[in-house]
């Protein structure tokens with residue numbers, strides 16, 4: 530019994546020592562990321578580690594579209610239903626509201642599990658001084674809706690966001706309807722109810738149908754049952770939460786053999802998992818591209834910083850666009 534107690538005491542003391550060392554390492558790492566002289570390049574300077582994002586009763590969040598939009602759902606899931614919010618017509622307006630301080634955070638859709646990246650979002654985020662500080666996934670189960678009293682046989686035109694139409698191609702390919710893309714799925718729902726035309730339908734959420742008094746004509750019309758859209762949370766502050774485990778970067782490369790291979794080897798050789806890559810044409814530079822890469826990792830981890838340092842040194846226009 531005595532022996533057991535001694536062993537337990539020794540274990541407790543070892544655990545204490547281990548925790549002390551780990552805490553020391555974390556502090557050291559925090560200093561490294563906040564010390565701009567040690568930031569590996571300009572594109573990584575001045576990021577500050579925070580325990581959690583600052584959110585209180587005065588916090589304002591901006592999303593694109595109108596109530597009933599999936600962006601609004603993403604906002605509520607991330608910040609809670611009580612959050613003060615404003616909505617704007619275009620994705621670019623969300624960035625402007627964050628940049629000019631009218632909103633503390635912005636919410637934008639970035640990628641859908643079946644239709645791919647949302648066109649133009651990476652360009653906007655990459656070219657503006659905003660930082661990705663969080664992300665939220667929303668399960669997207671679209672419905673087809675029309676004005677009360679309409680039915681499927683009457684429909685001639687269907688409205689939705691381009692992504693909404695792309696996510697329902699299997700269903701739509703069997704219908705001879707004209708497809709029109711509008712700014713947002715919920716905007717499509719508003720258009721249909723306001724115009725009161727029984728030949729029009731919208732593809733949007735069931736929540737939007739309920740909100741605007743539309744009649745559901747068909748449920749769950751998406752190509753894949755697990756259709757999910759990933760939304761990003763933007764801030765104009767260069768911050769990241771301590772627990773962040775994803776890193777998004779932007780860089781460009783000269784049109785030379787092996788350059789992308791070389792860059793990606795920094796990720797591979799440091800044992801880091803890359804989760805997505807998107808290339809976008811560089812305006813004014815024919816056949817040259819900006820790359821947006823997301824990988825698992827933390828700025829507080831030296832292997833991740835090592836990989837980023839390699840990429841910084843070998844690529845052009847490097848920018849850390851967020852860690853979340």
Ligand SMILES: O=C(O)C(=O)C[C@]1(C(=O)O)C=C[C@@H](O)C=C1
Nearest residue numbers: 598599600638690692713714758
């Ligand atoms: O937020 C909305 O409702 C939108 O219309 C935007 C958007 C998108 O751009 O991906 C959001 C989620 C769905 O994937 C479909 C459309």
